[in-house]
Structure formats: C-alpha cells, structure tokens
Amino acid sequence: MSLPAIPAELRSLLEQLPEPHILFTPDYRIVFANRAYRDSHGSGRALLGQTCYHVSHHYDAPCDQSGESCPLARSRESGQRERVLHLHHTPHGEEYVAIELMPLRNAHGEISWFVERMTPLPSARRHGNDDLIGRAPAFVRMLEQISRVAPSDATVLLQGESGSGKELVAQAIHRASKRANRPFVVVDCSGLPETLFESALFGHERGAFTGAVSRQIGLIEAAQGGTLFLDEVGDIPLTLQVKLLRLLETGAFRRVGSVEPRHADVRVISATHRPLRQMVADGRFRQDLFFRLNTFPIALPPLRARREDIPALADALLERVAPSRGLRLSPAALARLASLPFPGNVRELRNLLERASLLCDGPRIEPEHLDDPLDSPWLAPADTPPAATAPSANSPASRKALAAQLGISERTLYRRLKAGWRP
The missing domain is CATH 1.10.8.60 (Helicase, Ruva Protein; domain 3)
Structure with missing residues (x-):
C-alpha cells in the first residue's frame, strides 16, 4: 500500500516533540511515528500502513464499532481536538493511556491528517501487580479524571468510602504530574492530636512550646516542590482550618513560634470519607476551606x-x-x-x-x-420470635432459608444485612 507523502515541516515538528506522537490519515492508517514513540514502543517502521485501532487495541474495526469511544470519530464530527482514556497494548503490557487527538487541515479547510499524542497513566493497568487495577466503567471514569487533572497544579479532593484506595489515587495523580520527581508527603489528619497538628504541619522554632528543644521543619516544608496529601481532611480541627485556608490562598505559612513568613511550593491533594457538604451545613467545616479544597473533586467508586x-x-x-x-x-x-x-x-x-x-x-x-471465624454458632445472636406480619429478609426464618440458598451462614447473612446489603 502506497502512503501519502508527509510535509517535511510536519515531520520535523513531530520528531522534536518529547511525548509519543503518531500521525495517521482520516481512514485510520498510520503514516508516521516520532522518535519518542519509537523509543517507548519500538521501531515505528512496522506500524506504517496499519490502522491505529489494530495497533493499539488489536481490533479489526474502529473503536466506536468495537465498544469504545473513538477520538477520531469524535474529532471528525466536532472538527476539534478530542481527549479520551484508552487501554492500549504496549511493550509493557496493557496500560491506560491518555489520548489527545487533533485534526490538521489543508489549505481548503479539509482534514488531511490526525495527530495523536499518548501519555501513559502511571500506576494504572487493567491487570498486573500495580497499584490501580480495573476495567469497570466507574473505575475508568475515575482514571479519566485523574489523567485530566494530574498535569495541572489544581487542588484535588478525593471522596470515597474507607478502604477504597484514596491514598493510592493520590499517589497516581502525583506520579502523573510534573512534580513526580519531588516528595509525596502524607499528613494523617485523623492521627494527630489538635495540640500537635499545627507543629507537625507548619513546623516550630526552638522554645516555641514546652518540649520544643530544637527547630523542626513541618510536613509542608518536607513536601517542598512536591505533593502534600491531607488524608481524612474532614478531621482537621476548626481552629486550624483557617490557617490551612491561608496556606491555600496565599501559599504562605509560619512555623509555630516564628514571625517570619515562608512560601510553600506544594500541590495539595486532600481526601475524606466524611460528607463535607453536610459538615459545612452543620458548621463543623469551614465553607471557604471546602471551596478551596474542592477545586477538582473525584469520587472513588466502592x-x-x-x-x-x-x-x-x-x-x-x-x-x-x-x-x-x-x-x-x-x-x-x-x-x-x-x-x-x-x-x-x-x-x-x-x-x-x-x-x-x-x-x-x-x-x-x-x-x-x-x-469468617465470627460466624461461629456461639457468637450468633439469639433467635427472636417471628413477627406477626409477612416475613422479610431480616426475619430469622427468611434468613435461614436465604443463607442456605446463598451457601453462607446465618451469621454472615445477618452482618451483611446490617451493613446495608439487600438480596
């Protein structure tokens, strides 16, 4: 198959770009891969003439005909730049890759080429022994948000249930950011007593309080140039929330016992399992601080x-x-x-x-x-007389039958119903 000639200026421009780029025609045929792509994916010569959907996904038809969103189809329809998150086959296995596709027009205004930039999302794969693993739609939507916010310095608020992986998501954002080579510092807001929280966060001078026998830098200074992760930010005492707000608004802080202002060059990611909006309504969390933290919220799926x-x-x-x-x-x-x-x-x-x-x-x-060892019979609650009304899933008789049907003990079923599970 003969491939169209590529303008020398376009080839030279793509060759100098630091991120992997490929150039293909409106019928999906790859005609060029730049040096960054060749360095990360191997020789680009074998790609020439192949379709982008076959190389990236091993599909026999375009993405939108194979159950995925196709950035080319979207760009052809909108005439504009399009961005998606796709799962690509790479020399390192299957990896999530942020795709940015841009149409290029000729002198007559017609689309002649499409340029695709690929940015791998660190610590996110479909399979393997990596931190973030999954392919469920809710998981992929979360990764799409990570890929969009990570390159910026925007403040991120992660909200999700306990155990849903908030710190791992924060680390993924950090690794995909321009601060990836700088520190990632965790502040456990629920594990610090109020009397020590300010000192731990901002640091202190010698003699600032009883026991301060030497100068100590805080976690903010330890994270200089990197990312400060405030875990369980909903537990920060109200008296200290105003100081955190000042840090976010001005980038300035003072060590305890010092009048000298210091500048913090940190990107702040916070996380909580608490309902911050309700806490604001109840007066337990400052509204202005919530708005500063909530610049880019990400919900973690259970x-x-x-x-x-x-x-x-x-x-x-x-x-x-x-x-x-x-x-x-x-x-x-x-x-x-x-x-x-x-x-x-x-x-x-x-x-x-x-x-x-x-x-x-x-x-x-x-x-x-x-x-579960807690399913032992001697730990089970005593049976209660059945209700006079029609039995529900919570009644002992129904529980026994339902537990037998599911192949689990009544104790396990009882705990699941108590936790909110419904058959």
Missing part, C-alpha cells in the same frame, strides 16, 4: 460498584500477600467473593485474601478458606 474488577484485584493482591506461592482462587471461591457486600472495599478484600492464604495449604483457595 468495590460493590466495580465487581467485575474483583478477579484481577484478587490475583494482584494474592501476589502481594503470598508472593512466592502462586495462589489462585477456585471458581467457587471467586463466586463467593463476588457475592460479598465489601463495606471495607479493597482493604477488606486484601485482609480476607491474606487470611485465606494462611488457611490454604495447597495452590488453590476454596470457599471454606474465606469463611
């Missing part, structure tokens, strides 16, 4: 909203908790996991698999290895 990710997550977690054993879940054990409500999210899944790995002597985890 594990029950991405159950299709459980097999890949379980494989990766088993490699972490038992790296030398090659443990795998039996189909029955995997089905058991898929039925659980997981109020503790990925953290609960990891704990469950770690315990199962200790109970399992062979190479395969079975359903009995996932049983």
Whole structure:
C-alpha cells in the first residue's frame, strides 16, 4: 500500500516533540511515528500502513464499532481536538493511556491528517501487580479524571468510602504530574492530636512550646516542590482550618513560634470519607476551606460498584500477600467473593485474601478458606420470635432459608444485612 507523502515541516515538528506522537490519515492508517514513540514502543517502521485501532487495541474495526469511544470519530464530527482514556497494548503490557487527538487541515479547510499524542497513566493497568487495577466503567471514569487533572497544579479532593484506595489515587495523580520527581508527603489528619497538628504541619522554632528543644521543619516544608496529601481532611480541627485556608490562598505559612513568613511550593491533594457538604451545613467545616479544597473533586467508586474488577484485584493482591506461592482462587471461591457486600472495599478484600492464604495449604483457595471465624454458632445472636406480619429478609426464618440458598451462614447473612446489603 502506497502512503501519502508527509510535509517535511510536519515531520520535523513531530520528531522534536518529547511525548509519543503518531500521525495517521482520516481512514485510520498510520503514516508516521516520532522518535519518542519509537523509543517507548519500538521501531515505528512496522506500524506504517496499519490502522491505529489494530495497533493499539488489536481490533479489526474502529473503536466506536468495537465498544469504545473513538477520538477520531469524535474529532471528525466536532472538527476539534478530542481527549479520551484508552487501554492500549504496549511493550509493557496493557496500560491506560491518555489520548489527545487533533485534526490538521489543508489549505481548503479539509482534514488531511490526525495527530495523536499518548501519555501513559502511571500506576494504572487493567491487570498486573500495580497499584490501580480495573476495567469497570466507574473505575475508568475515575482514571479519566485523574489523567485530566494530574498535569495541572489544581487542588484535588478525593471522596470515597474507607478502604477504597484514596491514598493510592493520590499517589497516581502525583506520579502523573510534573512534580513526580519531588516528595509525596502524607499528613494523617485523623492521627494527630489538635495540640500537635499545627507543629507537625507548619513546623516550630526552638522554645516555641514546652518540649520544643530544637527547630523542626513541618510536613509542608518536607513536601517542598512536591505533593502534600491531607488524608481524612474532614478531621482537621476548626481552629486550624483557617490557617490551612491561608496556606491555600496565599501559599504562605509560619512555623509555630516564628514571625517570619515562608512560601510553600506544594500541590495539595486532600481526601475524606466524611460528607463535607453536610459538615459545612452543620458548621463543623469551614465553607471557604471546602471551596478551596474542592477545586477538582473525584469520587472513588466502592468495590460493590466495580465487581467485575474483583478477579484481577484478587490475583494482584494474592501476589502481594503470598508472593512466592502462586495462589489462585477456585471458581467457587471467586463466586463467593463476588457475592460479598465489601463495606471495607479493597482493604477488606486484601485482609480476607491474606487470611485465606494462611488457611490454604495447597495452590488453590476454596470457599471454606474465606469463611469468617465470627460466624461461629456461639457468637450468633439469639433467635427472636417471628413477627406477626409477612416475613422479610431480616426475619430469622427468611434468613435461614436465604443463607442456605446463598451457601453462607446465618451469621454472615445477618452482618451483611446490617451493613446495608439487600438480596
């Protein structure tokens, strides 16, 4: 197949760009790959003439005909630059890649070429032993937001249930940012007493208070040039929220016991499982601070909203908790996991698999290895007389039948119903 000639100026421009770029025609045919692409993906000569959807996805048809969003189709329709997050086949395995596609027009205003820039999203893959793993729609939407906000210095607020991976998401944002080579410093806002919080965050001078025998820099200074992650920001005392607000608004702070202002060059990411909007309404959190933290909010999906990710997550977690054993879940054990409500999210899944790995002597985890010791009969609550009304899922009789149907104990069913699970 003969390929169209590429203007020398365009070829030279693409060759000098630091990020991987490819150039292709409106019929999806790749005609050029720049040096950055060749360095990260191998020789570009083998790509020439192939379609972008075959190279990136191994599809036989364009993305929009194969169940994915196609940036070329969207750009052809809008006539503008388009951005998507796609899962690409790369020499390093399957990786999530942020795609930015731009149409190029000729002198007659017609689209002659499409230029595609590819930016891998660190710590995010469909499979493997990486921090962020998944392919569920809710998970991919979260990754799309990460890919958009990471290159900026915008303040990010992560909201999600306990155990949903807020710190891992914060790390992924940091690694995909221009501050990736600088410190990532975690501030556990729930683990510091109010009397020590200000000193830990801002630092202190010698003699600032009883026990301050020497000057001490704070976590803000430790994060200079990098990212400051405020974990469980909803637990910051009201008396200190105004000082944090001043830091966000002016970039200035003072060590405890000092009058000398200092400048903080940090990107702030905060996280909480608390309902901050309701806390603002109740007067327990400053509204102005909430607005400063909430520049770019990201909601983390709970594990029950991405159950299709459980097999890949379980494989990766088993490699972490038992790296030398090659443990795998039996189909029955995997089905058991898929039925659980997981109020503790990925953290609960990891704990469950770690315990199962200790109970399992062979190479395969079975359903009995996932049983909860708190299901013991002597720990079960005493039965109560059935209600006079029609039995519900919470009635003892119904619980017994439903537990038998699900293949679990009544105690386990009772705890799941109490946690909000509904059959």
